[in-house]
Amino acid sequence: MFKLRGTVFMPPVLTLIGIPGLESLQFWIGIPFCAMYIIALFGNSLLLVIIKSERSLHEPTYLFLAMLGATDIALSTCILPKMLGIFWFHLPKIYFNACLFQMWLIHTFQSIESGILLAMALDHYVANCDPLRHATVFTHQLLTQIGVGVMLRAALLVAPCLIPIKCLLKYYRTTVVSRSYCEHMVIVRLAAEDIRINKIYGLFVAFTILGFDTIFITLFYIQIFLTVFNLPQKDARLKAFNTCIAHICVFLEFYLLGFFSFFTRRLGFHIPPYIHILLSNLYLLVPSLLNPIVYGVKTKQIRY
Template sequence: MLKQNGTVFRPPVLTLVGIPGLESVQFWIGIPFCTMYILALFGNSLLLVVIKAERSLHEPMYIFLAMLGATDIVLSTSILPKMLGIFWFHLEKIYFDACLLQMWLIHTFQCIESGILLAMALDRYVAICDPLRHATIFTHQLLNKIGIGVILRAGLLVAPCLILIKCRLKFYQTTVVSHSYCEHMAIVKLAAEDVHINKIYGLFVAFSILGLDIICITLSYIRIFITVFNLPQKEARLKAFNTCIAHIVVFLEFYALGFFSFFTHRFKFHIPSYIHILLSNLYLLVPPLLNPIIYGVKTRQIRDGMSKIFFPKGDS
């Protein structure tokens, strides 16, 4: 490893600290994190099985939900195995290129999840505000295009973050990453060079994807609520609103945790680093854990599909 004037030139290996300040209890923190990960894998996998098995669930709302479940599986798997290796087996070392790959996966699938939540909001908007045209608008061809578009948008917009780090940042003040996974700003802050372009582009990606999506989702639900409150029958209002509750809860948990983590990491708030990192970890673990529970509880068709799997009727 070449060193010059106290800096390191393109380090091949980085060291992930885990949770700075809580190293002595990281072993115990790993236990609930591992439990959350296992439950998230089980819940989202079960959701995918139910949606695939039940032909009545091959509708846009449930296809988007299946996309969300698959995204949650990849997102949580991108961080948990390495994180548990740090907490339990002191495997702090990670190759620089592997760290960049983890960073790309995490931020790409965060953006994909945001895009899917936007697609689900638009689906509910058309289903409630223009129900007669819903089947003709949300065709399987459109669903395929939305899926491809969401993936390409996220992957292509996040990829320059890797290129800027790999090509522009050559000298690093330290190889120790004060985080439990390879987060964009945690890596950028290691550099001994000007990092303004990296920071600006990170902000651009966050606001052009997450910011734009949250604005569009909010506007969609404002229009949905206006339509629902104008329905003449109380039963119709309750039924329409009930179809949106699960998505609203998922929407709030994803963006509230996400924006809090984003702003505290980029702007100097008086928050201890271990609290920020714990919240960052929970931001990537809580939605994959809660999403299948929320949709399973609130959606009768999914509950019925799960009942058929766990309590199949006898032939007699």
Template sequence: MLGLNGTVFMPSVLMLIGIPGLEVMQCWIGIPFCAMYIIALMGNSLLLVIIKSDCSLHEPMYFFLAMLGATDIALSSCILPKMLGIFWFHLPNIYFDVCLLQMWFIHTFQCIESGTLLAMALDRYVAICYPLRHGSIFTHQFLTWIVVGVTLRAALLVAPCLILIKCRLKFYRTTVISHSYCEHMAVVKLAAEDVRINKIYGLFVAFSILGLDIIFIILSYIRVFLTIFSVPQKEARLKAFNTCIAHVCVFLEFYILGFFSFFTHRFGFHIPSYIHILLSNLYLLVPPFLNPIVYGVKTKQIRDRMFKIFYSKNVS
């Protein structure tokens, strides 16, 4: 329905371009993206099966790892099916409400993943700095509260982004989203009205969740590594260091990609738009793809369990 001055009043359908400037190559770009998605699904599903089936892995560290794997599966599944529909089958249309729902899922799962990484850092902090109190602190009840708190924090803080778009933005200059998924700012920029409140709240959510999480994670690991390097026994020091290295790798890949994508999007005005889109896509796809590989390689208990599974299949 047309509004004033050629604007569209509350469009029911939007159109996702994909990767502007690379439309001809999107068919080929979809191949590695699909491969990463399949590996992410298989790897994280295998992690969940291993952690659930092995009683020795029913500990807080592996509980958070299972939570991270489930979040990665959900996050990548929110993006890839529609993205591949655009790349391979030329299906760019998406209902406005479905677009908002996808946006809510994507940003909520991003925030849940950040909260899970913070919980993992807290677990390592207590386990290494206060090992005698770890069991009494990380009880089943406390783990449940962490899951509920991390999930509610993400869902409730992201929800107003959708409400502000749905209730405040009525007129749109275009219905074409220059992106491959419904990213918050990409949708907000379509509006022909004042969007300052939407932008400010989006930045508030980003910094209040991701910003605070990264500060507490860094402080936790500084304290952890200071404690590790103060241990006189080399074997104990190496064992404690090895339990943290996988977490640090996952933490770095998630936040470095996130902040690199964020700053190039906000301040890289001379960078081609397809670079921004590719970086934002990789930010959402690379962690689910790499996380099970990192933990499979770096965590001895998981690695041994995987060898047993595949070795027993080969023997049979």
């Protein structure tokens, strides 16, 4: 490693400083974060055990829910152990390649979660708008294909983000990362070289996955509501609405937190940096915490 004009050439190690401006409070901030992680692990693991052990829950809706729970466990585990190491044990160092791997895992699991929410919306759409064909459309073979497709889409779209960072960005202005985890645009901004291609591709991936999924989920639910409103029986309308409420809550918490975090970072110039970072952390952790709670409360088959 050598320096050239105030830059660092291919740093082997980066330093994650956690939450700049709140260093003195990070020990205490780690306590609720750890509690959220434990509850998320317990809730999602319990959800997986219930769905696996109860044969009546081996239906598309609950299998998608199991995929969502497994993704939430993986996503929160990518973040929390290192974050707590920074907050509690003053272990801010991370190997550059390990940072890139964490970045790839985080963005990949975010994309997988978005894809699963889209698949769940499609499942609800068919169940409410064409119920007679639901069993023939959503076969176990189709569920497997959807699961594999969602994972491949996420892995293949996110992976190219790593190539320019690893192969093209050689010089870095600093090795200090003002975050508690490795995030694509934050790492790219450390580079001393032209980063426009990296920025453009990062935005392309975000809008391709999150924008595409949000638009189609919204369209599915508009059609579901139009269909449900036309049902003649009041009890049938209430039952249909009730089956969708849990998914709508999960959909809103995931995308609203994501878009709020995205726009505050790019438009909230007068908001203190630690607010941006706390929002980013909560965006990654809160869905993992709330998803099993929402489905546990709203889904009678799981609750009993």
